[in-house]
Amino acid sequence: MTYASQEDIEILRKYFTDDDFKATLEDPAPGIFDRGSWAKWNERYKRTPVPPLPKRKIPGVDPATIPDFFPPKY
Numbered sequence: 001m002t003y004a005s006q007e008d009i010e011i012l013r014k015y016f017t018d019d020d021f022k023a024t025l026e027d028p029a030p031g032i033f034d035r036g037s038w039a040k041w042n043e044r045y046k047r048t049p050v051p052p053l054p055k056r057k058i059p060g061v062d063p064a065t066i067p068d069f070f071p072p073k074y
Contacts, residue, residue, distance in 0.1 A: 002037040021045065030054040035070070 001024065004012065022045050033041070035053060042050040055063060 001041055002033055018045070028054050030056040 001021070021041070025041055025045060025047060031054075033053060038053050039050050042048070057063070
């Protein structure tokens with residue numbers, strides 16, 4: 001879903017339902033989606049406001065101490 005072109009999506013829709021795509025958005029693995037694709041797919045399925053992008057959890061590391069190397073572009 002992150003790297004698929006519109007043509008790829010049309011092919012995937014022959015094999016997967018909208019419910020399959022929605023299920024992917026419900027429980028994605030952290031790191032699978034970039035910010036742009038996360039926003040696009042959530043908006044496509046009317047999940048607004050768009051929930052926060054899933055983050056990786058590293059045992060023993062406080063997420064508040066990790067800088068955001070990829071801040072959103074406005």
